[in-house]
Amino acid sequence: MSVTAARGFVASGVHSGIRRSGPDLAVVRSTARAVGAAVWTTNRVLAAPVVVSKRHLDAAEPQAVVINAGVANAATGETGIADAELTAAETASALGMRPEEVVVLSTGVIGVPLPMDRVLAGVREASAALAPDGGEGAATAILTTDRWPKQAAVEGDGFVVGGMAKGAGMIHPRLATMLAVVTTDYPLAPGEPIDVLRPAVDASFNRISVDGDCSTNDAVVLLANSASGIARTAERDAQFAAALGDVCAALAREIVSDGEGATVLLEIAVSGAASTEEADAVARRIATSPLVKTAAFGRDPNWGRVLAAAGSAPWNGGFARVETDRLSVSFDGAPVFVRGKPTGATPVLGGSAVSIDLDLGLGDGSASYLASDLTVDYVRLNAEYTT
């Protein structure tokens, strides 16, 4: 159940010394010829590894991914670009490939240069340690404030999709980025990976919120190496797309469950919106409302805050269409507000997940979102002083 679950993938995680202790550098490699793609952060401020890796993906099909934790290599200017290039070059040299075939990802402190001697030694050590059972080590080496490694794998008819991720939620003084690497032995042709990856990311990683902040380093990378040796059919293609979606969804769910300071997972489902875009805007607004998220921390079925958030969801230069007297809200399946009227019910919210269902009663648009709660620990973690 890891990034090496599919045939023809090896991985490793080592302690390079970027961080004082623990593994902090991972390599994932396809041993068979792969094709691939990535979906990147939309932040206008891009970290150096994002700039470099975008160039590499434009120039060649990716065969390996090298990831360091501890230093984000963001806001580091030309030095940062050169360091990311050098990291890719050293990885390529160790693995016998071209630098453009290496994707570089970083997570950690912003505005600090990478300690390149350690990084390059780590790259050599990790490249030498690559193994089919190295997935867990790689998944551990990319963590920052995460409490546990995040891995997933789904087996299809003759193929496997596997992956690893690290959590969203930025913690001072690091920008703890959301990173994911997904691998498969399913046969994809050049150009196809982005077409399958984008919808899978839109339905998973783009529908989660820990704190609504978008990092300079976020990335989801897909490598597909055809090592399954199977023939493609329309049925198998559909099965593969579903498996890819499932792996992304499982990793996204893990990320939210392990959000900084999180004590509960909020499953927000909006239906009956005037359009899909408006359902999305409303779900996102609820998922990022500090008031909804603090209420969740207090296990409070506070539908008033859900209404207030729903009524102020930015859409199309204004707010998404909402009419109070058509609106219904349930917490964990218990209706608390039905077509504009409170039911008087106050469901007890006890589990590790809480569902909030909102029916706008206007049309067919629906969307869902996962969110963590906003807790005292989140504030404490993120208010720590720079030292």
Place this chain on the structure above:
Amino acid sequence: MSVTAARGFVASGVHSGIRRSGPDLAVVRSTARAVGAAVWTTNRVLAAPVVVSKRHLDAAEPQAVVINAGVANAATGETGIADAELTAAETASALGMRPEEVVVLSTGVIGVPLPMDRVLAGVREASAALAPDGGEGAATAILTTDRWPKQAAVEGDGFVVGGMAKGAGMIHPRLATMLAVVTTDYPLAPGEPIDVLRPAVDASFNRISVDGDCSTNDAVVLLANSASGIARTAERDAQFAAALGDVCAALAREIVSDGEGATVLLEIAVSGAASTEEADAVARRIATSPLVKTAAFGRDPNWGRVLAAAGSAPWNGGFARVETDRLSVSFDGAPVFVRGKPTGATPVLGGSAVSIDLDLGLGDGSASYLASDLTVDYVRLNAEYTT
């Protein structure tokens, strides 16, 4: 320095019993014939008093404002509308005016009907208690989780602008709305109040953020009664507009300083944006970023989070234009990041206010925003369980 600072205004605050203790109902009235206007919440979910007061303002010039705290009269259906109408009618009857001349505002618990017997008795008591020195009592009666009454007044050449407000930041189980009433004896003609009020609100109340949530009840009301008896000149008009802006700015600043759990006031100034709209989007994004706000709580000059927020400011269907290597950031006047490079400075942030100045280096667009920090107390206050 209150809502009765201008000639021809009286006010009062009484304990009606909507809340267990303390004053909870206020009336402000112009004793000379007034004209007026209001700026309302943009939330799609409107509280009953907002619906009713909008109708009243369409039908007549406002002569009085009645405000209750404790119950927001939001999500209360047709009963809520009838209750708001009845509150206005009782106020009008006590004051010898038409119901349409009364603006009704509410703040407090959502989804709960107003205890109308207490409200109506309170309206009669408050109407009988109206006095020129009643401003402080009125300002106290409209508070919810605020720690102190918010009042301001500015004297011009022969006229006065005064006002009162209550804080933003919603606290469970109440929706603690942002409300403000501004009064002046400056002579305005019918139709003019909205034209002067809107820019004043845009530059003040619309540029503050406690938690980024927008209530169902937010309102700013202006009454102008000409009681100064002065003649208008172009110079006086300009002075009046400035005074109105100053009163709104002072009240807005008080609201942020008293944000729920707030320990520091963040003064965010963005310059050099490609457009004013983009400056506004970037300032707003920084002001609402949980990561920037928790860093402020920790007195951490965390420019990395400021960059990450600036790079992801929603604008025009995408993000506002930002280029890392043109960007400069200062905390309390000390440059920490200059044209794409960290300076290495780590200013000590000790006061009750912290300024964050961001120069995008792209154009002439500028905008400012006030925000409170995100604190452990904010989460605690808002996570309290429904009981």
